[in-house]
Amino acid sequence: MKIVVCVKHVPDATADRTFTEDGTTDRDSVDSLLSELDEYAVEQALRIGESGPDDAEITYLTVGPDDAKDALRKALAMGGDSALHIDDEDIRGSDAFGTSLVLAKAIERHGFDLVVCGMASTDGGMGVLPAMLAERLGVPAVTHLDEVTVAEGSVSGRREGETASVRVHSALPAVVSVTDRCGDARYPSFKGIMAAKKKPLESLDLSGLGIEPEQVGRSAARSAVDRAVKRPPRTQGEIVADEGAGGSGLAVFLTAKKFI
Amino acid sequence: MAEILVLVDHVDGNPRKPTLELLTLARRLGEPSAVFLGAGGDTTIETLGRYGAQKVYVVDAPSVDEYLVTPAVDALTQIAASAEPAAILLPSSLDGKETAARVALRLGSGLITDAVDVTARDGGPVTEQSVFAATYQVTAHVTQGVPVITVKPNATAPEPAPATPAVEKVDVTFGPVSAAAKVVDRTPRTRSDRPELTEADIVVSGGRGVNGDFSVVERVADALGAAVGASRAAVDAGWYPHSHQVGQTGTQVSPQLYLAAGISGAIQHRAGMQTSKTIVAVNKDEDAPIFELADYGVVGDLFQVLPQLVDEIDRRRV
Numbered sequence: 001m002k003i004v005v006c007v008k009h010v011p012d013a014t015a016d017r018t019f020t021e022d023g024t025t026d027r028d029s030v031d032s033l034l035s036e037l038d039e040y041a042v043e044q045a046l047r048i049g050e051s052g053p054d055d056a057e058i059t060y061l062t063v064g065p066d067d068a069k070d071a072l073r074k075a076l077a078m079g080g081d082s083a084l085h086i087d088d089e090d091i092r093g094s095d096a097f098g099t100s101l102v103l104a105k106a107i108e109r110h111g112f113d114l115v116v117c118g119m120a121s122t123d124g125g126m127g128v129l130p131a132m133l134a135e136r137l138g139v140p141a142v143t144h145l146d147e148v149t150v151a152e153g154s155v156s157g158r159r160e161g162e163t164a165s166v167r168v169h170s171a172l173p174a175v176v177s178v179t180d181r182c183g184d185a186r187y188p189s190f191k192g193i194m195a196a197k198k199k200p201l202e203s204l205d206l207s208g209l210g211i212e213p214e215q216v217g218r219s220a221a222r223s224a225v226d227r228a229v230k231r232p233p234r235t236q237g238e239i240v241a242d243e244g245a246g247g248s249g250l251a252v253f254l255t256a257k258k259f260i
Numbered sequence: 261m262a263e264i265l266v267l268v269d270h271v272d273g274n275p276r277k278p279t280l281e282l283l284t285l286a287r288r289l290g291e292p293s294a295v296f297l298g299a300g301g302d303t304t305i306e307t308l309g310r311y312g313a314q315k316v317y318v319v320d321a322p323s324v325d326e327y328l329v330t331p332a333v334d335a336l337t338q339i340a341a342s343a344e345p346a347a348i349l350l351p352s353s354l355d356g357k358e359t360a361a362r363v364a365l366r367l368g369s370g371l372i373t374d375a376v377d378v379t380a381r382d383g384g385p386v387t388e389q390s391v392f393a394a395t396y397q398v399t400a401h402v403t404q405g406v407p408v409i410t411v412k413p414n415a416t417a418p419e420p421a422p423a424t425p426a427v428e429k430v431d432v433t434f435g436p437v438s439a440a441a442k443v444v445d446r447t448p449r450t451r452s453d454r455p456e457l458t459e460a461d462i463v464v465s466g467g468r469g470v471n472g473d474f475s476v477v478e479r480v481a482d483a484l485g486a487a488v489g490a491s492r493a494a495v496d497a498g499w500y501p502h503s504h505q506v507g508q509t510g511t512q513v514s515p516q517l518y519l520a521a522g523i524s525g526a527i528q529h530r531a532g533m534q535t536s537k538t539i540v541a542v543n544k545d546e547d548a549p550i551f552e553l554a555d556y557g558v559v560g561d562l563f564q565v566l567p568q569l570v571d572e573i574d575r576r577r578v
């Protein structure tokens with residue numbers, strides 16, 4: 001069984017993230033890392049591989065600049081077999097449509113029974129890529145799973161929606177996405193980190209996938225940012241130490257603000 | 261005036277509040293047409309009309325409840341093909357966003373997700389979004405095709421604009437992938453008497469500092485008529501249901517007042533609450549980052565401060 005795990009290299013969420021002049025995410029000013037939410041996807045893929053079919057073959061896939069390879073190495077250090085890095089100057093500035101096209105072509109070229117994604121990337125965070133991938137690949141999507149099981153050519157899981165918790169089921173091939181509630185991701189062991197260095201990591205550009213430059217990148221983007229304005233940072237108000245009347249003081253504040 | 265398609269989010273035929281907000285926003289852009297999937301209730305059409313729906317497309321097919329997302333995609337794309345709308349608005353729910361993504365792909369349209377406001381400009385709708393843990397406000401517009409936009413709850417207050425909608429039943433031809441991701445079982449969430457997290461004017465949240473006992477947080481919430489929120493640490497510990505989690509991987513709220521008790525204020529928590537109008541924090545650690553955002557903060561033990569607050573509210577109300 002061929003499992004492809006889509007992972008993204010993202011600017012560290014705990015740093016001050018900014019935009020460049022042209023309104024795209026600034027990827028140079030802060031360190032980047034494997035999106036924490038994609039660690040859960042890696043973990044689930046590894047568990048699926050460990051639990052079931054012994055022919056499971058796990059490949060990580062990323063679309064991003066050269067240093068996005070770091071995300072692939074990190075994933076490989078956790079486990080899995082190989083990695084595929086798609087990098088091309090013309091991909092820069094792609095929106096979800098462009099990125100999903102590149103991912104879909106790469107997945108088709110590699111072949112797949114199951115695609116595993118994170119629930120959302122921690123930078124763009126649209127949470128739509130798995131659905132777009134499924135649409136492009138023409139396969140079902142079972143997304144936002146808190147629990148996921150693969151058995152006998154099918155995938156099933158539990159999805160917590162806004163108004164109901166649903167159990168879902170689909171035949172493979174399919175695209176799934178998993179949440180941060182499906183089980184903690186493992187830490188790479190020293191042995192894993194050493195082994196990762198020897199695992200195959202292939203790099204491809206657009207021509208290798210048969211994609212024309214006009215189909216992706218900023219010029220193909222279907223929406224445009226008019227402006228990105230930094231919100232004025234919140235200013236700290238009055239902070240008081242409780243010396244026995246902290247609750248009453250809070251009530252005075254809330255009354256002045258007309259909440260009481 | 262051009263039609264604006266609004267996908268109705270409903271429970272057993274009752275439109276949820278975000279749908280009424282979408283209808284209100286849609287009136288800025290054109291004539292709202294609601295797209296209703298499933299079996300309606302007695303007052304469904306009337307409610308949609310009260311908030312300005314000029315037309316209601318009804319797709320009453322079992323598929324829409326039996327399979328995830330794709331039946332809605334088939335329905336919306338088919339309706340869009342004949343209605344030629346000027347925009348399509350959907351709620352920013354899990355289903356709403358995925359439906360939007362697939363519809364946009366099929367229509368060759370641009371997509372904007374998680375808008376917190378939508379206004380009209382010459383060429384079409386303009387959106388506002390909060391990004392990077394709500395540290396940036398982004399203004400954007402769609403440059404290709406019929407704009408597909410998902411809107412977060414509370415983007416605007418629902419305003420009635422009574423209309424008597426024309427009702428059009430639509431027979432949708434569902435594609436093969438629509439019968440693939442099957443809903444095997446559905447457990448509706450039990451509703452509490454408290455306001456819903458995304459809809460509440462006031463949210464009172466507890467974190468790890470609550471140490472397993474949310475009753476103290478619930479009492480403050482009830483005294484203020486508020487919804488109850490929780491940090492991921494509190495949810496992971498099993499003290500409160502996940503549906504109440506506030507933050508990056510929970511619900512993003514933007515109430516008039518947010519009260520955080522025993523919450524440190526990690527970036528992922530802030531991502532879900534820092535656009536709140538007023539923020540108040542109670543934490544025994546004076547260095548807790550949550551105080552950096554607080555309009556008013558009490559450095560103290562929440563088990564002392566919160567009960568006193570409740571007593572004081574009761575006293576002030578009599």
Ligand SMILES: Cc1cc2nc3c(=O)[nH]c(=O)nc-3n(C[C@H](O)[C@H](O)[C@H](O)COP(=O)(O)OP(=O)(O)OC[C@H]3O[C@@H](n4cnc5c(N)ncnc54)[C@H](O)[C@@H]3O)c2cc1C
Pocket residue numbers: 036037180466467468469470490491492493494505506507508509510511521522523524525526527528529532542543544545548560561562563
């Ligand atoms: C990918 C990812 C996604 C995440 N998503 C979310 C999310 O959506 N929402 C979220 O909340 N977190 C999220 N987190 C987790 C986040 O990083 C923090 O771990 C979490 O918010 C901490 O919760 P807390 O503030 O309750 O706990 P802690 O950080 O442990 O803070 C507890 C606070 O309570 C105070 N305290 C203790 N006892 C008392 C007392 N008696 N009286 C007053 N104060 C007291 C302490 O001083 C401390 O400041 C995410 C993390 C990751 C990696």
Ligand SMILES: Nc1ncnc2c1ncn2[C@@H]1O[C@H](COP(=O)(O)O)[C@@H](O)[C@H]1O
Pocket residue numbers: 006007008009035037038041061062063064096099103116117118119120121122124125126127128129130
């Ligand atoms: N550039 C990328 N390369 C590989 N996978 C990606 C990329 N962008 C998004 N993904 C996958 O799609 C998921 C959802 O992303 P998003 O729709 O951007 O929030 C992520 O968790 C990843 O699994």
